[in-house]
Amino acid sequence: xxxxxxxxxxxxxxxxxxxxxxxGLLPEPRRLDNGYRDYAAEDIDRLRLIAGARSLxxxxxxxxEILALRDRREAPCRVVLGLLKEKAEEISRRIAExxxxxxxxxxxxxxxLTFPTxxxxxxxxxxxxxxxxxxxxxxx
Amino acid sequence: xxxxxxxxxxxxxxxxxxxxxxxGLLPEPRRLDNGYRDYAAEDIDRLRLIAGARSLxxxxxxxxEILALRDRREAPCRVVLGLLKEKAEEISRRIAExxxxxxxxxxxxxxxLTFPTxxxxxxxxxxxxxxxxxxxxxxx
DNA sequence: CTTGACCTTCGAGTAACTCGAAGGTTTACA
DNA sequence: TGTAAACCTTCGAGTTACTCGAAGGTCAAG
Numbered sequence: 001x002x003x004x005x006x007x008x009x010x011x012x013x014x015x016x017x018x019x020x021x022x023x024g025l026l027p028e029p030r031r032l033d034n035g036y037r038d039y040a041a042e043d044i045d046r047l048r049l050i051a052g053a054r055s056l057x058x059x060x061x062x063x064x065e066i067l068a069l070r071d072r073r074e075a076p077c078r079v080v081l082g083l084l085k086e087k088a089e090e091i092s093r094r095i096a097e098x099x100x101x102x103x104x105x106x107x108x109x110x111x112x113l114t115f116p117t118x119x120x121x122x123x124x125x126x127x128x129x130x131x132x133x134x135x136x137x138x139x140x
Numbered sequence: 141x142x143x144x145x146x147x148x149x150x151x152x153x154x155x156x157x158x159x160x161x162x163x164g165l166l167p168e169p170r171r172l173d174n175g176y177r178d179y180a181a182e183d184i185d186r187l188r189l190i191a192g193a194r195s196l197x198x199x200x201x202x203x204x205e206i207l208a209l210r211d212r213r214e215a216p217c218r219v220v221l222g223l224l225k226e227k228a229e230e231i232s233r234r235i236a237e238x239x240x241x242x243x244x245x246x247x248x249x250x251x252x253l254t255f256p257t258x259x260x261x262x263x264x265x266x267x268x269x270x271x272x273x274x275x276x277x278x279x280x
Numbered sequence: 281c282t283t284g285a286c287c288t289t290c291g292a293g294t295a296a297c298t299c300g301a302a303g304g305t306t307t308a309c310a
Numbered sequence: 311t312g313t314a315a316a317c318c319t320t321c322g323a324g325t326t327a328c329t330c331g332a333a334g335g336t337c338a339a340g
Binding site: 013015023060 | 337
């Protein structure tokens with residue numbers, strides 16, 4: 001299987017596959033006589049694991065650890081479970097932050113609409129509000 | 141005002157201030173005889189605008205545009221309003237994505253807990269689930 | 281025989297900083 | 311007077327996870 005076919009079955013760009021190989025996540029594959037990479041069916045699983053973990057937001061570093069465990073014939077399940085939990089918590093924190101930010105943006109936008117749109121220097125302008133954000137946070 | 145004091149009043153690390161100067165967001169300040177940067181009170185506003193806009197998630201590119209308009213004595217308010225609206229929409233999309241991801245992570249974690257944690261090769265393991273994520277999405 | 285689709289490597293670019301090295305300056309203190 | 315601590319300077323490289331471009335080799339079809 002050449003790289004493009006491999007890319008297709010795992011749904012990962014070929015350039016990304018070469019990148020994963022370069023950083024050591026994927027082993028160097030056999031080569032055809034012409035030097036083209038030649039993947040075996042067994043390779044798909046590893047790449048799918050990487051892609052799956054990435055789509056859940058795990059870092060390539062985390063994934064590297066998981067694969068290293070597996071390569072040493074140790075089951076990485078416990079590590080994976082921990083990482084999934086951590087990630088879920090991180091994301092729930094991130095969601096809270098973004099909600100906050102979303103509210104702030106909407107408020108600022110609404111407030112900005114009530115101001116003139118041609119005030120370069122004065123204080124009656126969204127742009128001026130931008131300079132006040134930190135100060136306002138401190139007062140709260 | 142030397143850079144550390146300037147950093148303090150605007151609540152931005154000194155290294156970041158140098159960085160903003162290097163990429164042209166902040167003008168080169170006067171220098172003291174010993175070569176140290178010397179900021180004026182008027183400079184604070186510009187840095188606060190940058191910091192405020194950054195904290196709302198605007199990119200340095202966006203901020204560069206805003207500042208360029210201001211430097212040309214054109215009011216950037218309309219642009220700012222547009223950017224705030226765009227950002228709010230982007231963030232609301234991002235929140236939806238993260239919610240989805242959070243649910244997936246929790247589901248996977250819960251499911252993983254019901255599996256043995258010492259299965260290297262077999263299919264009864266969270267790690268195996270990771271390789272199935274894309275396929276499952278396709279079925280849905 | 282050439283066109284197009286594939287494959288190769290290498291180096292650089294992205295965003296927004298952050299860090300480290302290697303050095304100069306100023307102030308405080310023994 | 312010496313020196314240590316706390317400033318300041320520049321420059322280059324590191325971070326994350328790719329992505330792109332250049333320059334070139336290979337292969338099948340028409």
